[in-house]
Amino acid sequence: MGAVNFARPAQLVILQAMLWWILSSLLLLAICGLLWLFWWPGWQRRRIMTRAFPAPWQQILHDNLPYYAGLPEDLRKRLQQQILWFLHEKTFVGCGGLQVSDEMRITIAAEACLLTLHQPGNHYARLRFIYLYPNAYRASNREVTAAGVVSEQTQHRLGESWHDGKVVLSWDDVSRGSSNFGDGDNVVLHEFAHQLDQASGDSNGAPLLRSAQSYQQWARVLAHEFEALQRDARHGHRSTMKYYGATNPAEFFAVATEHFYEQPEHMLERHPELFRQLQQYYGVDPRELHH
Numbered sequence: 001m002g003a004v005n006f007a008r009p010a011q012l013v014i015l016q017a018m019l020w021w022i023l024s025s026l027l028l029l030a031i032c033g034l035l036w037l038f039w040w041p042g043w044q045r046r047r048i049m050t051r052a053f054p055a056p057w058q059q060i061l062h063d064n065l066p067y068y069a070g071l072p073e074d075l076r077k078r079l080q081q082q083i084l085w086f087l088h089e090k091t092f093v094g095c096g097g098l099q100v101s102d103e104m105r106i107t108i109a110a111e112a113c114l115l116t117l118h119q120p121g122n123h124y125a126r127l128r129f130i131y132l133y134p135n136a137y138r139a140s141n142r143e144v145t146a147a148g149v150v151s152e153q154t155q156h157r158l159g160e161s162w163h164d165g166k167v168v169l170s171w172d173d174v175s176r177g178s179s180n181f182g183d184g185d186n187v188v189l190h191e192f193a194h195q196l197d198q199a200s201g202d203s204n205g206a207p208l209l210r211s212a213q214s215y216q217q218w219a220r221v222l223a224h225e226f227e228a229l230q231r232d233a234r235h236g237h238r239s240t241m242k243y244y245g246a247t248n249p250a251e252f253f254a255v256a257t258e259h260f261y262e263q264p265e266h267m268l269e270r271h272p273e274l275f276r277q278l279q280q281y282y283g284v285d286p287r288e289l290h291h
């Protein structure tokens with residue numbers, strides 16, 4: 001009887017070693033991929049947001065935002081952190097010969113971040129570019145009617161917000177809107193309210209809310225107020241809100257946001273339910289900005 005050979009053939013050993021090597025490499029790659037997906041963005045965000053906020057930038061906030069000096073220290077800090085992240089992620093592009101300055105970038109970032117100051121999370125994540133013109137710019141508006149008739153008109157615009165990661169603004173109007181924080185006119189608040197609305201996928205006047213019940217209340221209150229504004233606009237009745245809000249539900253939300261932040265006392269007095277809905281969504285009582 002011959003002796004049994006327990007030794008494995010050399011080829012099998014090499015094959016097993018290669019298999020282990022491939023499997024461990026794949027595992028390592030998967031771990032790196034998961035880290036990159038879940039840990040890296042948060043780590044990078046924290047790293048950027050904890051950078052020192054330059055003193056000249058603080059001066060711009062003091063000079064251009066009437067409410068900044070009255071903010072409690074913790075909110076000032078939070079606003080600065082959000083501005084740092086906003087400036088890191090978004091690219092400003094000067095149009096019509098405009099040279100984009102720090103004053104322009106900081107002022108726009110601050111007003112955009114004012115809307116998200118009390119809402120945790122990375123807002124405006126899809127936004128990549130902010131195109132800035134020196135003043136109101138001309139844009140053509142193309143419309144196709146149900147009958148297939150195409151009409152094209154040239155309009156003067158102060159700002160636009162798009163689903164595909166861009167906002168367009170006129171600096172003249174940004175500057176006027178930020179220095180006069182009480183007339184209900186603020187193109188940055190308006191366009192960035194559109195961005196929040198568009199984050200839900202549609203431009204329909206309903207940003208991302210916390211629960212199904214919140215959507216029901218939101219739809220009930222905003223539809224009621226929207227119809228009331230449409231009636232006021234149709235009959236030429238005086239309204240605390242701009243008639244432009246009667247254009248459609250998306251414009252209503254953007255106009256209501258301007259009114260809520262800039263004229264909160266008026267809104268609370270004339271439209272208390274709308275005030276409460278916006279207060280719940282934005283997580284702030286903007287009367288505190290008007291002391």
Ligand SMILES: [Zn+2]
Nearest residue numbers: 190194251254
């Ligand atoms: Zn609008």
